Amino acid sequence: MNNKTRILSIDIMRGLTLFLMLFVNDLYEPVVPKWLIHAKANEDGMGLADWVFPGFLFMVGMAIPFAFLSRQKKGDSNFQILIHTMVRTLSLLLIGIFMVNIHRLNPELTGISTYAWAIWVYISIFLIWNNYPSQNKYRTFFISLKILGWIGLVIAAYIFKAGTSTSPEWMITSWWGILGLIGWGYFAAAITYLITKKKIAYVVVIWLGFIALNIFSQLQMLNFLNPIKPVFGVLIDGNVPAITLCGLVVGMLLKSYKTDFKKLQIILIPFGVIVLILGFILRIWFIISKIQGTPSWAMLCNGISILVFCLLFFIIDQKLINKWTFIFKPAGQNSLTTYLAPDVIYYLIWSFGLPILFYKQDHSAILAIFGALIWAAVMIGFAALLSKIHIKLKL
Template sequence: MNKTTPKGPKKDPELESPVSADPQKSKRLLSIDALRGFDMLLIAGGGTFLVLLKGKTGIAALDWVANQLTHPAWNGFTFYDFIFPLFLFIAGVSLTFSLNKGRSLGLSKATLYRKTFIRMLILILLGILYKNAPITFFEPQQIRLGSVLGRIGLATFVSTLLFLNLDFTKRLLTGLGILLLYYAALYLIPVPGYGAGDLSIEGNLVGWFDRTFLPGRLLQGNYDELGLLTQFPALCLTLFGTLAGEILGRAWLDHRKIKYLAIAGIAVGLLWSLHFPINKHLWTSSFILLTTGMAFLFLLIFYLIIDVWKIRKWAFFFQVIGLNSLTVYFAYSFINFNYTSEKLFGGLYAPLPEGWQEVFQAFGAFLLVWIFLYILYRLKIFVKV
């Protein structure tokens, strides 16, 4: 990981994006960084603030939003389940522009493979650090190997291999094939003591595979939702993201193709869920198709508003977050913004009831995060891998 102070806006920390910090001076797409920033907003304190409002305002709509920002216990779906899949999808969109730029500069496939592979290793190591700090070096069995960053790194590496060797249709079919094989595996491979087709918390194939082959600590005890087998359906989100990136890059905007893929993903995902439940813990194939369809729609909406209709001022708030997504992800782990919020703003909300104090403390913490990222933006400092 390195830190740069470029003369002009550089690429974002997660994956190179077709977005410029100054859209008037670039043909790159502002909408993708804005969409990434919207996604990171819910990770960077915005979600916490809204969840803490639940039951305090008497406004049913706010309570509904708060309920959408928590994960279901097992089967089911809320908007919060969409956050990480959307990030994986955006990684694929950005990857398309990054690889096309590399090829236009004359970089060989081997060079692009090597760069993405090294990046994958760095993200895996950073993910282990993030999930385990302080790392229990003398108790390796307590170290969790599964991580968000590791999953992003692996998904982008595999998607790089497929993007550089398969066309649009073959990549689409490859992704669908992976989802079908994953579905077949969970229903046909018997789990010792439970048999085949058991999708319960205790008896599913994913959990048995993690308990048997994944060293270290499993987050949920008997399985880890960022474990081994779930890598396969998860990488399909990034692979499908490359399809969206190719549509934007080659056709500028193909309404029909994006619309058809979005509708198909949502419709098939919902229909498939009648037999194969939507489940983020297992990253079921129905869950992948549903979130892929939603991601296509969100990308289309952001693109139309920001890059086609040129309604951009509102997007700056999200862009500041999206250009330093890796920074904000790590900042929340290593910097206690809640403590600073209490020290700076505690006197303002001290007269309020205790339940409201935590709401304003969370809001103050998020405000500090955004100011921190804005300062980096103004200094043109963007942390990337």
């Protein structure tokens, strides 16, 4: 295998999970097969949709050793990396809070439609966190755009109203939204990587600690921490960090053995199988449930992610069968834009009542599935197009 610093299979698996995320999020659930969609909260089982998000979380953790190495090569100290970690975490949490409140908005109290408010928020987000070209002659203009974005976000938060006229409410953290959960998972894995000084044995211990937290939380043994759960509940619950730190462990192994695939394979495949078995053992006490965030679900998803990555790494980076990867590569290298840009399109379609989503209907599962597949592919292409015109989010 070529001794290159960038491992293509990381980008491709991240792109694949994003493609599947866009696909399952667009499925019209009443008509499609059950195995494609989320299982119900109290149902013991999982569909494809129940693996996609933890698959992406796993990749968030897996990319950390390589991302930190890249920053160190640019001259960043550990303190600078810590500051970057905190800023990135807070940015994800902030965006997550805005996203999770969109559907709570009361248009009459706010004075603006839900769709218009959402588009306003998304435009502000793109203005703030866009990765602008490094051209000094336009620097003032780019800074002005960022300031305009912050002003837009502040105004959107100021005018936001939920609830009723007799009992108005403001924005809440709720479950933090998908990006907020990613933010907490990234924070747990990144801080773990920093404080353990990249020693994998210590990382494994902390990973097991989060699994234990997940178990204790499910057993209602951590209720005494309820006062701080509105802020730190994702960490206390342990579920999201247990997924992200598993990815971190695999990322550290990959960083150590990326030029010795046979040794890596000998380690990762049994590791994936063991994690899968752990998931089935935990199922004795906890049902497999994404909605409940059970440890059995987390471990099964981790095991699947490890084995899927092993397969992709073998095909792409070992055997160099990678011409097909152009499909997912833009999404893997531009993940935040790929995830957020389709929402803007959704709100525009709904605002103007455009008949584009005609495949969301009750009589044909094939039409619903193929429509969602085409949507996901087009949205990946849309994000790639945005990247070419220098619209690319970067935290």
